Amino acid sequence: MITALTLAASLLVSPAAATKPVTYGKLTIQVPAKWKVKKYRYGLHVLTGGCAKRAAECDGFWVLGKSAVKYAKEGGPYRLDHPYHPSSGVMYCVKDERYWSSPMPSKPSVTGFKAIGDRKAHFTEWKITCSDNGTPTKITYPQRLWYLPTTKLLIVDEFRTPGLATILKGAVWS
Template sequence: MRRRSSVLAALAAAAVLAAPAAAAAGTSGQASETGGRTLSFRGMTLRLPSGWRVHDHRDRVLVTTGKCRTPEPFAPDCRGFWLYGPEVIAYGAGGRRYTGSKPFVPASGAPVGCPFAYGSVQVLGRAGDRGLHRVGRGHTAKYVAWDGRCVKRDGRTTALFTQREWFLPTSKIVVVDAWKTPGLTKVLRNATWSRRGAS
């Protein structure tokens, strides 16, 4: 009963959360609005498949890979993944510094909307797969996949998903993907780095 009450309280607060956390100022990454080219962020360059579009929100970048009604991180019905820099990492574990030991949740005390269902919030549970994944030559990310579900006000689960995270602590980048984006692992593995992003 206590768990259901906390979910209901979270959903009530979700009504107030119309947008993700405000963009942090001073990003050092550069993103192009053109799809099918490259995305450079904090010294890391990704070659993106044609059709993927980049939306630069300063210290957070959204890459949409399909249908997207509102191109904002964690917005419902927006297929894609997110890249975050140090200013978001500073509070990316529910208000505390993100280290990869807990799921990435870019809000403190406020629920995060479910990317798969309007009127639901996401609830992240146990870690499944974890390990080290290569992100370009000489760079290794801490990888973890979290079990997630979308929960309605009445406690009903409306969707199940996996939130995948690649964390590069030295480069101060975290990549978050809730859509099991096809090809993303390969895109990250083939990343190139400038001297600025050397770790």
């Protein structure tokens, strides 16, 4: 209730802070109105900005459901001790498609719990290094994951989306 009041108050003060609801299953989050949402059978891609010229993906994050969780680690189910890697092969570097996101790190840089509404999600952050034919480059990106094992919901953010943790903390479950 407090979050809804805070959001309503901010909208009265600043029209530039307008938001819209994004719903996936029983989860609803409020995101800036200018963000775009693409629906897929396995989840949502929330696009938060532009697309860099060489990027393999546009800035944004994913809200993924049961089928994406089932095939989230090289064709097998998502595991807390591994980065999100749904492909059974090498994946393009998110920041620059000339390179590969390989090898995947063996240890996360951050672990713990973070809120998605009134629920505690397993939170893991990985530092992914892009490589050129097996040689590491200076290009890296974070992969931040929020996972709720009971609902099989996985949030994947590889662009350190500003305000995403706060947006997820303010989520509402129906």
